[in-house]
Amino acid sequence: MPFRESSPEQRIGLFREYDTGAFTVTELCARHSISRETFYVWKRRRESGDAQWFEEKSHAVQNCPHATTDRLAKRIIATRRRFPHFGPKKIKAWRTCERPEVEWPAPSTIGDILKREGLVEARRQRRRGIAQGEVMTPAAGPNDEWAIDFKGWFRTVDGTRCDPLTITDAASRYLIEVRIVDPTSAGLKGALERVFKDIGLPGAIRSDNGVPFGSSGAGGLSALSVWWLKLGIEPRYIPPASPQDNGRHERMHRTLKAETSKPPADSAAEQQRRFDAFRRHFNEERPHEALDQMAPVKLWRLPSRCMLGHLDDPWYDADHEVRRVRPTGDIKWRGEYVFVGEALADELIGMVRHETGGHIVRFYGRDLGLIDRDRRFLRFAPPRARLRVAQETAETKQQ
Structure with a gap:
């Protein structure tokens, strides 16, 4: 048995044998399965005069020079009570601004202080959806896939809020629509109905995961993407926080912003006229590097599928x-x-x-x-x- 796991009686017995002089230190270490270093550690404890030298002592740190003082902890707690919505990082930043000469603890330590004080509530963990992996979806031809998004909203000079909806064809880079619409499921559906009736239906639509395109529900579907499926359009969602997977659309947004809204127009009507002019220029005049400097209109064509007035229920196999x-x-x-x-x-x-x-x-x-x-x-x-x-x-x- 290793000596550190032995009983105090066995340690006392070791040194009784040592005191007889019948054994060398090497022999005693072999008999008790310990190292010479361990033997001399216990020998020094015995010679220190401590009456309880044979007892195992705690290995806990007796003093931590970096421990947060009670005074600092009370100030941190007071800050949290004053600003209940401040987390550890904001508390540290606020306190550092107030008293820059004080060495405030790290946010992780502040979090521990708040937790001990009962000022932190455990967040309810939402059960994540079961991942289904990734699919590679390069568009082979026009209307195989459209990309859709809202360019960041802004206000015109007269104070009107503008939410530009943008739709592009992935293969040809054709800018199908730039339209100021209400950024709700109903507003977006109305705008898409006009596009689908005037132009036709794509095979798939690529978007981010946010409302109204997607949701945190089953399959990531929202009421809008359920409608797409009924129309025979496959919703395709990019990975969260991965705008590069809709990069060609994001690049168009940068050009759109630079040429139409910096500075914004005087009114929403004038802003829409700017968008219409940009769309014509982007599709018919502007060379596109990814298209060997051709304009998108040279490659784009109308979709072959039209929007039907009546949508039937889905059909399922007999085993369903x-x-x-x-x-x-x-x-x-x-x-x-x-x-x-x-x-x-x-x-x-x-x-x-x-x-x-x-x-x-x-x-x-x-x-x-x-x-x-x-x-x-x-x-x-x-x-x-x-x-x-x-x-x-x-x-x-x-x-």
């Missing part, structure tokens, strides 16, 4: 169980109500058995989540649409 989602977003499943998402209200969804014993929930062929054996709905995150393949192809051409 079908349910109509209630207005509250749930379905009746095995005698219980299971919530799948308000975006799917009044829609027909299908469930097919999975090898785990649960059931995959689908809408128009898109997997939204899994109802497990305990009748819990585990939502899927949307498959993330990257442009990596297209980027690698472009890099290869440059080389």
